[in-house]
Amino acid sequence: MKHFTSIHDVTDLNQMLKEAFEIKKDQYQFENLGKHKTMCLLFFNSSLRTRISTQKAAENLGMKTIILNINEDGWKIETEFGVVMDGDKAEHIKEAAGVIGRYSDIIGIRSFAGLKNRELDYSEHVLGQFIQYAGTPIVSMEAATGHPLQSFADVITIEEYKKKEHPKVVLTWAPHPKALPQAVPNSFAEWAVAAGYEVVITHPEGYELDEKFTCGAKIEYNQNKAFEGADFIYAKNWSNYKNYGQILNMDLNWTVSADKMKLTNQAKFMHCLPVRRNMIVTDEVIDSPDSIVIDEAENRIYSAQTIIKRILENLK
Ligand code: AN0
Ligand code: CP
Numbered sequence: 001m002k003h004f005t006s007i008h009d010v011t012d013l014n015q016m017l018k019e020a021f022e023i024k025k026d027q028y029q030f031e032n033l034g035k036h037k038t039m040c041l042l043f044f045n046s047s048l049r050t051r052i053s054t055q056k057a058a059e060n061l062g063m064k065t066i067i068l069n070i071n072e073d074g075w076k077i078e079t080e081f082g083v084v085m086d087g088d089k090a091e092h093i094k095e096a097a098g099v100i101g102r103y104s105d106i107i108g109i110r111s112f113a114g115l116k117n118r119e120l121d122y123s124e125h126v127l128g129q130f131i132q133y134a135g136t137p138i139v140s141m142e143a144a145t146g147h148p149l150q151s152f153a154d155v156i157t158i159e160e161y162k163k164k165e166h167p168k169v170v171l172t173w174a175p176h177p178k179a180l181p182q183a184v185p186n187s188f189a190e191w192a193v194a195a196g197y198e199v200v201i202t203h204p205e206g207y208e209l210d211e212k213f214t215c216g217a218k219i220e221y222n223q224n225k226a227f228e229g230a231d232f233i234y235a236k237n238w239s240n241y242k243n244y245g246q247i248l249n250m251d252l253n254w255t256v257s258a259d260k261m262k263l264t265n266q267a268k269f270m271h272c273l274p275v276r277r278n279m280i281v282t283d284e285v286i287d288s289p290d291s292i293v294i295d296e297a298e299n300r301i302y303s304a305q306t307i308i309k310r311i312l313e314n315l316k
Pocket of ligand 1: 142180181183184272273274
């Protein structure tokens with residue numbers, strides 16, 4: 001594997017799942033693979049899980065890690081081309097990427113959607129510029145349109161808990177006070193379809209995701225109907241794709257509650273975290289034995305480690 005920015009960098013999901021489970025059994029078995037190699041983790045946005053799990057994964061493989069909160073610890077970065085840089089941004093992404101590339105063997109980048117200009121966000125210009133100018137492998141740690149390390153961890157988790165070959169997996173929109181990107185639901189839909197699950201997406205009308213990512217998954221506007229017989233409920237808020245970046249409603253009727261979970265086939269509850277309690281999901285559901293959010297977060301280590309291992313193997 002050269003870069004990892006979406007499911008399109010994966011040709012053998014089943015094999016990759018096997019590798020992840022091997023790593024989970026003994027996370028230190030490849031501790032010499034990354035000796036004398038450096039992974040630089042660049043954050044344009046906040047993180048808890050991605051930051052710690054990716055650092056741990058790289059270090060489990062013997063790599064050294066450098067973490068930079070761009071725009072806070074470093075100079076503010078200009079990402080547009082052809083602009084007169086007379087504002088507060090002191091460095092251009094072209095030089096920054098080129099320099100960081102010389103200091104690193106792999107670069108992880110977190111750069112959320114700006115949610116103002118859909119075309120620009122969906123062009124993944126920040127990832128694209130790093131791929132073009134850094135000259136080293138790039139790993140997405142959530143970019144504008146996708147969060148593939150999360151989705152891989154989600155599929156690992158579903159594989160661990162599923163009781164049937166093709167479980168019914170429901171991605172449900174839930175209310176949130178701030179406008180959030182479509183990255184997590186976009187990727188989750190792509191990966192869940194690729195994994196062969198029966199995928200149903202439920203959201204209020206108007207919240208349709210880009211069909212490029214939903215890959216023919218069934219859309220069901222009635223949340224209760226969608227929940228019927230579900231084996232997994234995957235909750236997430238996202239802002240509007242059509243009226244780009246807008247919040248159309250904050251209807252608490254969409255919060256995942258114990259009553260709704262009763263409609264399911266004793267579904268496991270999943271969320272990528274961080275989650276706002278009693279907005280996205282009630283305390284009762286997230287605190288229930290059917291909530292697997294912490295296991296899901298643990299699997300971020302093995303997701304990242306499998307990806308970094310494959311990239312390291314390709315470097316040799
Ligand atoms: C981010 C999002 O929705 O993309 C990160 C999730 C992993 N969530 C928030 O900003 C709350
Ligand atoms: N799920 C996830 O990516 O969490 P962080 O934003 O804390 O990294």
